[in-house]
Each structure stands twice: as C-alpha cells, then as structure tokens.
Amino acid sequence: xxxxxxxxxxxxxxxxxxxxxxxxxxxxxxxxxxxxxxxxxxxxxxxxxxxxxxxxxxxxxxxxxxxxxxxxxxxxxxxxxxxxxxxxxxxxxxxxxxxxxxxxxxxxxxxxxxxxxxxxxxxxxxxxxxxxxxxxxxxxxxxxxxxxxxxxxxxxxxxxxxxxxxxxxxxxxxxxxxxxxxxxxxxxxxxxxxxxxxxxxxxxxxxxxxxxxxxxxxxxxxxxxxxxxxxxxxxxxxxxxxxxxxxxxxxxxxxxxxxxxxxxxxxxxxxxxxxxxxxxxxxxxxxxxxxxxxxxxxxxxxxxxxxxxxxxxxxxxxxxxxxxxxxx
Amino acid sequence: xxxxxxxxxxxxxxxxxxxxxxxxxxxxxxxxxxxxxxxxxxxxxxxxxxxxxxxxxxxxxxxxxxxxxxxxxxxxxxxxxxxxxxxxxxxxxxxxxxxxxxxxxxxxxxxxxxxxxxxxxxxxxxxxxxxxxxxxxxxxxxxxxxxxxxxxxxxxxxxxxxxxxxxxxxxxxxxxxxxxxxxxxxxxxxxxxxxxxxxxxxxxxxxxxxxxxxxxxxxxxxxxxxxxxxxxxxxxxxxxxxxxxxxxxxxxxxxxxxxxxxxxxxxxxxxxxxxxxxxxxxxxxxxxxxxxxxxxxxxxxxxxxxxxxxxxxxxxxxxxxxxxxxxx
Numbered sequence: 001x002x003x004x005x006x007x008x009x010x011x012x013x014x015x016x017x018x019x020x021x022x023x024x025x026x027x028x029x030x031x032x033x034x035x036x037x038x039x040x041x042x043x044x045x046x047x048x049x050x051x052x053x054x055x056x057x058x059x060x061x062x063x064x065x066x067x068x069x070x071x072x073x074x075x076x077x078x079x080x081x082x083x084x085x086x087x088x089x090x091x092x093x094x095x096x097x098x099x100x101x102x103x104x105x106x107x108x109x110x111x112x113x114x115x116x117x118x119x120x121x122x123x124x125x126x127x128x129x130x131x132x133x134x135x136x137x138x139x140x141x142x143x144x145x146x147x148x149x150x151x152x153x154x155x156x157x158x159x160x161x162x163x164x165x166x167x168x169x170x171x172x173x174x175x176x177x178x179x180x181x182x183x184x185x186x187x188x189x190x191x192x193x194x195x196x197x198x199x200x201x202x203x204x205x206x207x208x209x210x211x212x213x214x215x216x217x218x219x220x221x222x223x224x225x226x227x228x229x230x231x232x233x234x235x236x237x238x239x240x241x242x243x244x245x246x247x248x249x250x251x252x253x254x255x256x257x258x259x260x261x262x263x264x265x266x267x268x269x270x271x272x273x274x275x276x277x278x279x280x281x282x283x284x285x286x287x288x289x290x291x292x293x294x295x296x297x298x299x300x301x302x303x304x305x306x307x308x309x310x311x312x313x314x315x316x317x318x319x320x321x322x323x324x325x326x327x328x
Numbered sequence: 329x330x331x332x333x334x335x336x337x338x339x340x341x342x343x344x345x346x347x348x349x350x351x352x353x354x355x356x357x358x359x360x361x362x363x364x365x366x367x368x369x370x371x372x373x374x375x376x377x378x379x380x381x382x383x384x385x386x387x388x389x390x391x392x393x394x395x396x397x398x399x400x401x402x403x404x405x406x407x408x409x410x411x412x413x414x415x416x417x418x419x420x421x422x423x424x425x426x427x428x429x430x431x432x433x434x435x436x437x438x439x440x441x442x443x444x445x446x447x448x449x450x451x452x453x454x455x456x457x458x459x460x461x462x463x464x465x466x467x468x469x470x471x472x473x474x475x476x477x478x479x480x481x482x483x484x485x486x487x488x489x490x491x492x493x494x495x496x497x498x499x500x501x502x503x504x505x506x507x508x509x510x511x512x513x514x515x516x517x518x519x520x521x522x523x524x525x526x527x528x529x530x531x532x533x534x535x536x537x538x539x540x541x542x543x544x545x546x547x548x549x550x551x552x553x554x555x556x557x558x559x560x561x562x563x564x565x566x567x568x569x570x571x572x573x574x575x576x577x578x579x580x581x582x583x584x585x586x587x588x589x590x591x592x593x594x595x596x597x598x599x600x601x602x603x604x605x606x607x608x609x610x611x612x613x614x615x616x617x618x619x620x621x622x623x624x625x626x627x628x629x630x631x632x633x634x635x636x637x638x639x640x641x642x643x644x645x646x647x648x649x650x651x652x653x654x655x656x
Contacts, residue, residue: 028373032561033478034410034546035375035468042370045356047363048451050465052421054458082362093380093421093463123376130382131459135421137378140363150361218362233360 003127007031010108011122025121026088036123038089044141049079055132065103066110067197068134073114076138077201078271082218084148084210085140087118087203092125093135118203148209148216153234157214157276157302162202163295164246165223169267170254171196181254188250199271205294209275212285216275222266224320227274227308237305243313244299265320276302331455335359338436339450353449354416364451366417372469377407383460393431394438395525396462401442404466405529406599410546412476412538413468415446415531420453421463446531476537476544481562485542485604485630490530491623492574493551497595498582499524509582516578527599533622537603540613544603550594552648555602555636565633571641572627593648604630
C-alpha cells in the first residue's frame with residue numbers, strides 16, 4: 001500500500017469531510033494536496049503546538065493503538081487549552097515500522113473519537129516508515145490579544161489548579177506493573193489508568209479563564225516544574241500550601257502517605273491547568289467554582305522573588321525534587 | 329540537560345529573535361510557551377504542511393547533521409512553494425537518541441542558514457528522546473483564493489517543469505556508493521550530491537506562478553507519480569514528450585542512455601515544480617522564460633482521460649514503472 005492509499009483508507013472521513021470541509025470549519029483545502037489551507041477569522045490569532053510520542057519512551061510499544069492515538073491528541077489539545085484557545089485543526093505525522101491494518105484501524109478510530117469530541121479537524125499530515133512515532137501539530141484560534149501566556153503573573157495574584165494532581169503518575173505505575181496495593185480496587189485502578197491514557201484537556205476551562213487568568217500553563221512535567229515556568233517567565237515567585245494540593249481518593253489509596261505530596265507536586269502527565277488570578281478577580285472566579293461551573297482550587301500565591309516554595313500545614317518549608325522530566 | 333536548556337542553547341537566536349520577534353514577522357509569541365501565536369494578515373490564507381525524515385530511511389544514519397537539517401527544511405519549503413505561498417513560520421519536532429552537542433551545533437547551524445535564506449522563523453517545537461527523527465511543520469501565507477492546488481488542470485493546458493529532473497536520484501546513488509562511472513568528474517559528483525542534499529525549493533517561481541498556473545505540485549515521488557496526482561485531482565490526463573524532459577549534463581554523464589529517461593521521469597527528491605498553464609497564458613509565460621526570469625520548460629499537454637502517458641520522439645508510447653515511492 002502506498003502512502004496515498006493508506007491515508008485515504010484510514011484518515012479520510014467516509015463523507016469526505018476531511019477533503020473538502022464545510023465553510024465554517026475554516027478549512028479551505030484539507031488532506032490531499034501539497035499543503036492544507038486554513039482561513040482563520042481576521043479578528044483571531046492562531047496558536048500552534050507540536051508534540052511527539054515515541055514508542056518505548058512515551059508509551060509502551062505494545063499499547064492499545066486506540067489509546068495511543070487518543071493520548072497523543074489529548075496532549076496536544078491540552079496545550080491549546082493552556083492558551084485559552086479553541087482547538088480547530090491538526091496534522092498527523094505518523095511513522096510506522098510496518099503496515100499493520102488492525103493497528104491502523106484502531107489508531108484511526110481513537111483519533112477520530114477524540115477529534116470529533118473536541119470539534120477539531122484532521123487536515124493533513126505525513127506517513128513514513130520507521131520506528132513507531134506520532135507527531136501531532138495542533139492549531140487553535142483565540143481573539144486577538146486574548147491568549148493566556150506564561151509571562152503574565154504578578155505579585156499578589158492567587159495560584160489555582162483545575163482538577164487534581166498525581167493520578168496519571170499512579171496510572172503509569174500500574175501500567176508498568178510497578179504497583180502492588182491491596183487497598184486499590186479494580187475500579188480505582190481503572191480510574192488511575194484512564195487518567196494516564198485519557199487525560200482531559202481543559203478546553204472549556206481555558207476558554208472561561210480568558211476572563212480571569214493573568215497566566216496559565218498545563219501540567220505535563222509536574223506542578224512544581226510547570227509553575228516554575230510561569231514564575232521564570234513572569235519574573236516572580238510562587239508559594240504553595242501543600243495541604244491545599246488537590247488529590248483524588250484513588251491516589252490517596254494508591255500511594256504511601258509520605259509519597260503522596262511528592263507525587264502530586266512533581267509527577268507529570270496530569271494535563272490540568274495551573275493558572276494565576278489577580279486578586280480583584282478572585283471573588284468572581286470563586287463564585288464560578290462555588291456554582292460548579294469550574295472545578296479548580298486555590299493553592300497559594302504569587303510573591304516577589306524567584307522559584308516555587310512549598311509550606312506544610314505548620315508553615316514549614318518542604319523540599320521536593322522538582323527538576324521536572326529530564327529528557328537527556 | 330533538560331529540554332528547555334537544550335532549546336535555549338541551540339534553537340533560540342542570540343538576539344532573542346525567536347522569542348519575541350519584530351511585528352512584521354507575524355509572530356506574536358515564539359519559542360517558550362505552551363503554543364506559539366501567529367497573526368496572519370486578514371487578507372491572507374494560511375497554508376501548512378508537515379514532513380518527517382527518519383534516520384536510516386530518509387537519510388543515512390551518520391550523515392552530516394548540517395545537511396540533514398537543511399534538507400529537512402528545504403523539503404518542507406518545497407511544499408509551500410508548490411502552493412504559490414510565501415514561507416513564514418515553522419515548528420521543529422526533533423527526536424534524538426542521545427545528547428550529542430557537536431551534532432546539535434551543526435544541525436542548528438544548518439537549520440538557521442536555510443531559515444534565514446528563505447526568511448522563515450522557527451517559532452516552536454518539541455524535543456524528545458528516541459530514534460533520530462526530524463518532523464518539520466511549515467506554514468506560509470497566500471492572498472485569499474490565490475493558492476496553487478492540484479485540482480485546477482483543464483484539458484488543453486500546457487504542462488511545464490522548472491529546472492531539470494533526475495539529479496537527486498543520481499546524487500543519492502553516489503552517496504550510497506552504488507556508482508562507478510569514469511566519465512563523472514569530482515565536480516559532477518558534487519553537483520549531483522548537492523541536488524540531493526540541498527534541493528532548491530522553488531519559492532520565487534511559485535510566487536510568480538500564481539499569475540499563470542492552473543495547477544501545481546512539487547516533485548518528491550517522481551514526475552510521473554506527481555503529475556499523476558494533478559491528473560487524478562483534476563479529472564484529466566497528461567501527455568508528455570520524453571524528448572522534452574530536461575536533464576542535466578551531469579546526469580547524462582552519470583547514467584546509461586537507456587536509464588536516463590526512467591531516472592528523469594520516475595525518480596523522486598528533485599523538488600522541482602510541475603505545473604499546468606492555460607493556453608491563453610502560455611505566450612506570456614514563455615516571454616518570462618525567454619527573459620530568463622523563470623527557468624522552466626514545456627513538456628506536454630493536458631488531455632481528456634486519466635493518467636499520464638509518455639511518447640518518444642517517434643510518437644511511440646513508452647511505459648515506465650511509475651508507481652512512485654512505496655512507503656510500505
């Protein structure tokens with residue numbers, strides 16, 4: 001099978017939608033030319049991100065291709081969420097060791113499910129032979145000047161996080177067989193695994209936060225490392241109260257008490273949004289949280305200085321190995 | 329070294345240009361956030377393409393990293409050229425087996441040279457560990473409705489090609505050591521190698537062709553295969569005269585007479601532009617060619633039917649294995 005037949009079979013929509021999509025998708029020309037053509041509205045900026053997942057490094061070689069596709073797309077969507085943008089279009093560069101039709105069937109199904117759920121369109125890509133590697137490039141749009149960036153945090157801002165932290169790391173440990181814990185039920189394990197394989201990109205939260213946040217980032221390398229990026233980009237420091245860090249019941253059951261905080265603060269892959277909010281907007285944001293419109297929790301504050309400091313419930317400073325993921 | 333230090337060291341400009349570029353680059357936010365932000369002009373559409381090069385598949389594992397980077401970028405630029413668009417921005421997803429600083433130094437130098445030459449800006453990317461793989465996503469802009477696409481060829485149009493064909497395939501054979509030919513001088517071999525490693529994306533030609541061409545494609549899989557894509561997308565056939573196929577003196581020296589046409593017609597990697605021109609614009613295009621403003625040659629015509637047919641100087645139909653590159 002050549003590249004063209006493969007793309008036609010697995011990645012074009014049965015209704016040809018990816019080929020010539022309707023006007024409101026913003027796709028002028030989809031799969032099947034030298035380039036795709038998109039046409040963002042003139043009052044919008046385009047945000048763009050790319051992420052690569054390598055078999056044996058970012059996921060187990062023999063993992064379910066449907067889950068691999070979904071995770072790859074969700075991770076890219078999370079970067080769009082962290083900008084407060086609407087996901088719109090993506091490209092798939094897929095490197096495959098061999099033509100495995102069952103694998104491709106499951107992979108393309110997983111991709112389509114997540115793409116449809118988040119209303120983004122596959123508009124092009126590249127298929128090559130080689131070690132299994134998935135690179136997705138995702139584009140989104142945001143009204144001019146409204147994107148959430150890392151460098152906007154100010155001294156006095158409150159620090160928030162959506163959802164809870166550490167679950168994905170526990171899921172990965174279960175996946176790798178590194179966990180023996182009698183307290184954990186099958187349902188608990190399933191929850192933690194799904195948090196690793198199917199992180200929820202906080203798209204609607206990101207869109208809402210355009211009205212509240214002064215800075216935002218998604219948690220891929222761990223809260224301390226990622227909040228550290230906000231601090232560094234903004235030229236400020238952050239102070240967190242460890243007793244305010246949100247953790248799930250499942251994670252609490254899964255790991256020892258002394259490991260719990262380190263996991264929640266330094267493990268990556270949760271893809272929650274960490275964001276800062278100016279004090280004059282905190283009351284209004286809290287009313288959204290109280291109304292259940294936004295699931296988020298205040299963890300601490302932006303202060304002058306640099307770096308991220310944690311204090312326990314007694315006010316003592318706690319140290320964690322917070323270097324984030326070391327790629328090399 | 330973590331990903332952030334690596335990017336800062338090798339891929340940010342000394343003047344910080346990739347971080348916060350001047351307004352006219354269209355980059356609102358460059359390297360260093362969850363996404364880059366670009367702001368195309370409102371009268372423009374955005375074209376986008378992605379191409380992956382895998383070590384051992386698309387280039388020799390131990391090849392010069394400066395050349396690898398340049399070829400990767402030039403191949404993506406060629407897709408932009410084939411749309412008649414202006415290259416603007418790119419993302420680099422780089423997967424490396426190890427942290428080799430000399431390799432990265434040479435790679436980033438090669439990338440910068442080509443990016444500067446074609447006035448495009450590295451605005452973001454991803455760095456991961458794994459088998460050496462380079463995925464570049466390139467974006468360009470084109471006035472609304474002015475992009476060159478594959479599906480516009482009409483019966484009666486003339487078929488043209490820029491430059492000459494087959495050199496890159498001969499260069500690759502030299503590189504792979506599969507060539508013994510006493511006629512070939514060192515300068516000939518150098519020329520053919522440079523056509524493989526440093527294909528010239530036909531950017532200025534593509535921009536000019538917006539006023540002339542009804543369809544265009546770049547030659548990555550061989551003329552017959554790629555012109556076949558124009559034919560299929562346009563619902564027409566193409567007829568070529570083999571004696572009109574432009575070949576270099578170096579290629580003529582490098583391969584046997586009976587191999588020459590097959591190489592020129594079916595070998596890939598030349599990245600010339602094949603395009604079709606309505607008859608009422610042929611005279612005007614030919615005057616550009618006569619004036620030396622455009623280097624291109626008429627090869628044949630678009631006729632009714634499907635596929636691509638070649639005739640030799642006696643008018644006989646010639647058959648070539650024209651399936652293009654089989655990825656699997």
